[in-house]
Amino acid sequence: MLGLASSSTRALQAFQVMRFVAMLSIGVAMARLGYGKTAIGNYEAVLFISGLFTTFWVTGLIQALLPLYTRNSYISKDDRLFNAFMVIFGLSVLACLFATILTATLTGFAAIDGSNLFPLMLLYMLLSTPSTMVEYIYFLHGNYKAMLSYGIITYGIQVVLVVLPVLFGMGVAFTVLGLIVVSAVRFIWLISLLVHNSKFRINVDFLKDFLSDGIPLSLKFLVSSSGLYIDQLIIGYHFGPSTFAVYRFGAREIPLVTILTVSLSNSMLADFADRQKLSRNLDNLRNESLRLMHILFPISIAAILLSRWLFPIVFGTEFHESANVFMIYCLIVLSRVIFPQTVTQGFRKNVAVLTISIVEMTMNIILSLLLVKHFGINGVAAATVIVYTLEKVLLVAYNTYSLKIPAVMYVPVKAFWVYSLISVSAFAFAWLVL
Incomplete structure (x- = not known):
């Protein structure tokens, strides 16, 4: 891990490989342990709908943040990370509200029980989307070893908490609860990083730059996808x-x-x-x-x-x-x-x-x-x-x-x-x- 932690590019690539391996491991475990096709389909539908409402704009906003945040920003605390978090969390809330409005359509499309899985999916969406910032806070501050440690810990927890309900033959709701627990851990981790690395105040000038860069990029990813x-x-x-x-x-x-x-x-x-x-x-x-x-x-x-x-x-x-x-x-x-x-x-x-x-x-x-x-x-x-x-x-x-x-x-x-x-x-x- 020391070799990967010496380079920003290698560290970020390694982190994304961890994410892929965790998701792949969960999928393979579900299939090999005999989890039913319906249960697997509902689990995948939770991930799909969450991504459908959030991936394009959170990707655009993260990529807009990177050129706005210089490498030596950690020398003194400023307010850019807090303002970026405020935008991303606010849009996460709006995404959940919009998904709630479309409950009937989405539950019919993905065969998700609206009285059970749908509220859990909303909570997962609300917690997991802003937590994407964690690895990039470490990245922007050059703390690559901590970023990789964070990835190993949280993705390890994710695999365990999602696969255990499958192993014990529990319903798909418990696998989604596993996602929610690890997302809550990541969210708390994010708040801790913000407390240590950012001032909690509004920066109108930064918000203008952030949104003027982030909106076109978000639309770009929407168009591309x-x-x-x-x-x-x-x-x-x-x-x-x-x-x-x-x-x-x-x-x-x-x-x-x-x-x-x-x-x-x-x-x-x-x-x-x-x-x-x-x-x-x-x-x-x-x-x-x-x-x-x-x-x-x-x-x-x-x-x-x-x-x-x-x-x-x-x-x-x-x-x-x-x-x-x-x-x-x-x-x-x-x-x-x-x-x-x-x-x-x-x-x-x-x-x-x-x-x-x-x-x-x-x-x-x-x-x-x-x-x-x-x-x-x-x-x-x-x-x-x-x-x-x-x-x-x-x-x-x-x-x-x-x-x-x-x-x-x-x-x-x-x-x-x-x-x-x-x-x-x-x-x-x-x-x-x-």
Whole structure:
């Protein structure tokens, strides 16, 4: 852990890996211990609905906070963390109220018993959403060892408290209570950190900057996340339930790709708060991008080459066509490993990020509708890869012409093109030969 704690990027990546491993462990335990499909479905519905109402805006606000908070902010207490908490907690309350208004619709959609699980879900949403700040407070203060210790403790507690009710054959409400208990621990932990690291007073100037940056980013993530649902609607309209299931099983990125790239981008955002170190920060971004390329491209190439063999084994022969969709999705790595969005957001040009995201979504709809007619579900997957790439091209162009920062300053161009050529060649070989 000492090696991970020596780097902001490694620490944040390790923390997000902990989160993924905890969620994966819970899912595997539920399935292996014979928890019923209905119970598992209700548990997943709680997580899905909570995320539906909160993920896009809390992600946007956290990413807006990072460039506004300089690395040496811990030297003296100020009020920025408290004001950020106040906004996030207030929006969490509003999200719970909005979900309450839609109780009938949501309980019908997700088959959740409104008199039992729904109130528990609201409490979980209220406590867990603001608690996202904890790891970033540690991160912003450079206390990476404490951040990793916090992750080990809380995610360990989460796995135990959620799996124990499954082990003893208790109802799904007890698994959600486990989530609530660990969320309460995180929330109390957050309040303690705020007491020690922030002054409890209103800062109107900071709130203006925070919201003016956070609102476009929140809308950006709302627009971006809608693309997945739009694709599924298009598939559902053109094909039957069986084809829809085939697409759903294949239309997923390699989790490690998303975890490591998002964590790298977030960790670099905080560096851009100090404009005097811009050249060094761009060099760091290029070097970290290269490091990720050496990790993620080989993993993606291996996944492309092995997917047609592995999918029938893992999911059954009826889902062998899902491998084709997954192979196409593996090519998303080409757009994930370059980070023009980090530069654009680091300079707080978030309206530009939102505008480009809207262009991406529009093109996604158009391309999906065109390609689904000729290539079926594979065409929809290909449209996703194309528009993700288009988004990065537009961001690179914006950085080059508006910010006067060419791609060579933060992208290891030669390595990127070599790895991209190998990946596309591997895809062509797997698609045509294997």
